[in-house]
Amino acid sequence: MxxxxxxxxxxxxxxxxxxxxxxxxTGGSKDVNLLLIGDESQVTPLLPPTLGSNKHVKVVHxxxxxxxxxxxxxxxxxxQKSSISxxxxxxxxxxxxxxxxxxxxxxxxxxxxxxxxxxxxxxRPTISTVIPKDNGGTGLLLxxxxxADCKPENLNxxxxxxxxxxxxxxxxxxxxxxxxxxxxxxGKGNLLAQAxxxxxKENTAINFIGNVEGxxxxxxxxxxxxxxGFTGNIILKLAESIFDITQEKNITHxxxxxxxxxxxxxxxxxxxxxxxIIGHGISHAKAFANMIRLAEKMIESDLMGKMxxxxx
Amino acid sequence: MxxxxxxxxxxxxxxxxxxxxxxxxTGGSKDVNLLLIGDESQVTPLLPPTLGSNKHVKVVHxxxxxxxxxxxxxxxxxxQKSSISxxxxxxxxxxxxxxxxxxxxxxxxxxxxxxxxxxxxxxRPTISTVIPKDNGGTGLLLxxxxxADCKPENLNxxxxxxxxxxxxxxxxxxxxxxxxxxxxxxGKGNLLAQAxxxxxKENTAINFIGNVEGxxxxxxxxxxxxxxGFTGNIILKLAESIFDITQEKNITHxxxxxxxxxxxxxxxxxxxxxxxIIGHGISHAKAFANMIRLAEKMIESDLMGKMxxxxx
Numbered sequence: 001m002x003x004x005x006x007x008x009x010x011x012x013x014x015x016x017x018x019x020x021x022x023x024x025x026t027g028g029s030k031d032v033n034l035l036l037i038g039d040e041s042q043v044t045p046l047l048p049p050t051l052g053s054n055k056h057v058k059v060v061h062x063x064x065x066x067x068x069x070x071x072x073x074x075x076x077x078x079x080q081k082s083s084i085s086x087x088x089x090x091x092x093x094x095x096x097x098x099x100x101x102x103x104x105x106x107x108x109x110x111x112x113x114x115x116x117x118x119x120x121x122x123x124r125p126t127i128s129t130v131i132p133k134d135n136g137g138t139g140l141l142l143x144x145x146x147x148a149d150c151k152p153e154n155l156n157x158x159x160x161x162x163x164x165x166x167x168x169x170x171x172x173x174x175x176x177x178x179x180x181x182x183x184x185x186x187g188k189g190n191l192l193a194q195a196x197x198x199x200x201k202e203n204t205a206i207n208f209i210g211n212v213e214g215x216x217x218x219x220x221x222x223x224x225x226x227x228x229g230f231t232g233n234i235i236l237k238l239a240e241s242i243f244d245i246t247q248e249k250n251i252t253h254x255x256x257x258x259x260x261x262x263x264x265x266x267x268x269x270x271x272x273x274x275x276x277i278i279g280h281g282i283s284h285a286k287a288f289a290n291m292i293r294l295a296e297k298m299i300e301s302d303l304m305g306k307m308x309x310x311x312x
Numbered sequence: 313m314x315x316x317x318x319x320x321x322x323x324x325x326x327x328x329x330x331x332x333x334x335x336x337x338t339g340g341s342k343d344v345n346l347l348l349i350g351d352e353s354q355v356t357p358l359l360p361p362t363l364g365s366n367k368h369v370k371v372v373h374x375x376x377x378x379x380x381x382x383x384x385x386x387x388x389x390x391x392q393k394s395s396i397s398x399x400x401x402x403x404x405x406x407x408x409x410x411x412x413x414x415x416x417x418x419x420x421x422x423x424x425x426x427x428x429x430x431x432x433x434x435x436r437p438t439i440s441t442v443i444p445k446d447n448g449g450t451g452l453l454l455x456x457x458x459x460a461d462c463k464p465e466n467l468n469x470x471x472x473x474x475x476x477x478x479x480x481x482x483x484x485x486x487x488x489x490x491x492x493x494x495x496x497x498x499g500k501g502n503l504l505a506q507a508x509x510x511x512x513k514e515n516t517a518i519n520f521i522g523n524v525e526g527x528x529x530x531x532x533x534x535x536x537x538x539x540x541g542f543t544g545n546i547i548l549k550l551a552e553s554i555f556d557i558t559q560e561k562n563i564t565h566x567x568x569x570x571x572x573x574x575x576x577x578x579x580x581x582x583x584x585x586x587x588x589i590i591g592h593g594i595s596h597a598k599a600f601a602n603m604i605r606l607a608e609k610m611i612e613s614d615l616m617g618k619m620x621x622x623x624x
């Protein structure tokens with residue numbers, strides 16, 4: 001399998017992207033060929049001999065970079081030789097099987113939605129995050145910001161996409177799916193949650209267990225939690241800030257360490273036909289290595305094919 | 313001033329309500345007369361001699377109690393001799409200046425909205441919570457669940473109500489008001505946030521500083537943060553769970569202790585014409601004492617009068 005990685009994306013690129021690639025191969029892998037997309041004059045000199053001579057590693061020259069604050073659509077159109085544009089070109093033409101970048105999030109989303117396309121039947125692709133649970137496990141939360149306004153049927157689709165991800169990537173058998181809400185019983189919540197509940201309840205393709213409240217999000221109540229992207233994004237960034245604040249205050253504990261989102265790598269775009277993973281701007285080596293591992297798992301399990309079948 | 317307290321409300325009532333009253337008077341107060349509403353046969357025997365002989369304390373007999381899971385409107389109608397019904401009767405007839413209960417939240421809200429009425433011009437009264445900031449300060453978050461679906465003008469009114477509360481109760485001069493959102497710039501967010509932003513910007517009665525994101529909520533960015541009650545309720549309950557989880561795991565630190573919501577007592581209903589404070593079901597003595605202190609402050613500062621003036 002061929003996985004393309006944007007070497008120029010992220011605040012610490014390309015130094016940390018190179019280190020991430022090194023970390024990935026140190027972990028041992030035979031099946032993965034990595035396409036390192038970036039400015040050859042910057043990337044190649046950074047490669048240690050083990051990578052430089054590795055036949056599974058190939059640098060793909062990209063003379064341009066889309067900056068973190070550039071306008072996504074405009075930048076993709078004008079910088080066709082940027083690492084992100086080239087990555088999507090390789091992915092859409094089948095020259096790679098997955099594309100990873102910690103660069104401009106907007107450009108990654110626009111690229112995923114318009115150059116890769118949604119799975120037939122999926123009206124709104126979505127992005128998710130891993131939520132560390134108090135019992136040591138993890139849960140999946142989606143949407144976390146791609147869809148700020150949603151219809152009930154969008155939440156119902158997120159539930160199925162998240163359920164398949166939890167099953168095939170996280171290895172959870174019959175994942176418990178819950179609706180994020182402000183009360184326990186059916187009928188509670190805002191208009192969206194009230195309308196989504198019966199749809200989720202009737203969806204036989206998922207194991208819907210009802211509502212979960214804010215207090216349940218970090219607890220082992222559900223494996224997949226769905227909401228619109230406004231609430232989800234607030235939860236995601238708030239959870240990230242818990243790690244930052246406790247680090248600053250030197251409050252250390254294994255549980256808090258699990259709020260370090262580098263542990264989980266990046267966010268896959270779910271509902272598109274090929275694996276696209278978006279990294280956090282502040283990704284270091286560990287996050288990049290984890291994103292490559294995630295891409296490998298998504299390809300190996302044929303997650304996108306299974307999602308396409310589920311929406312047929 | 314006369315403050316009425318529901319002695320039967322809350323999971324640990326009336327033992328903890330009595331202890332809370334004791335704690336309040338131990339702190340020293342000359343101006344407050346407390347009306348203890350509850351079943352005389354249960355409350356009176358619990359009163360220690362210092363309270364039994366205190367001329368500022370009077371037990372008001374209420375033979376009925378509205379249970380935590382009773383239907384609010386139905387219970388208020390059928391149990392007119394319940395502590396909550398009697399409390400609102402005393403408040404609406406001017407026999408007390410504030411009413412506090414940690415009992416059935418729904419019944420407290422229905423009572424506040426229908427027996428006390430909204431301030432002229434306020435279309436949707438709101439409930440708020442205190443948010444502990446990483447620098448030792450606190451912020452006010454509203455709405456936290458009374459209004460699950462909002463219009464932009466509701467958020468604009470919450471901003472003014474919260475601003476007056478922050479000024480007169482928390483003593484913040486020219487409080488910084490922010491909109492909870494999923495991006496920094498104007499134009500970001502869901503349809504509600506996009507429409508609320510320009511209204512807040514043009515509101516000369518508040519000091520609007522723009523958007524804050526999930527990562528900013530626990531930081532010292534704003535003194536007042538507004539959102540609809542769905543997102544606000546998720547944030548509130550999630551913040552409460554941080555305290556619970558860290559307690560369970562014996563992760564102790566001054567900062568985490570500040571997530572103990574008993575420190576702040578209860579939630580005042582803002583936008584109604586008289587002080588009504590709703591306590592958490594799990595309130596102990598400390599929370600009750602703090603709620604009485606808050607009621608005292610709300611009366612002393614004539615917060616409701618100032619709110620009425622602002623909406624004239």
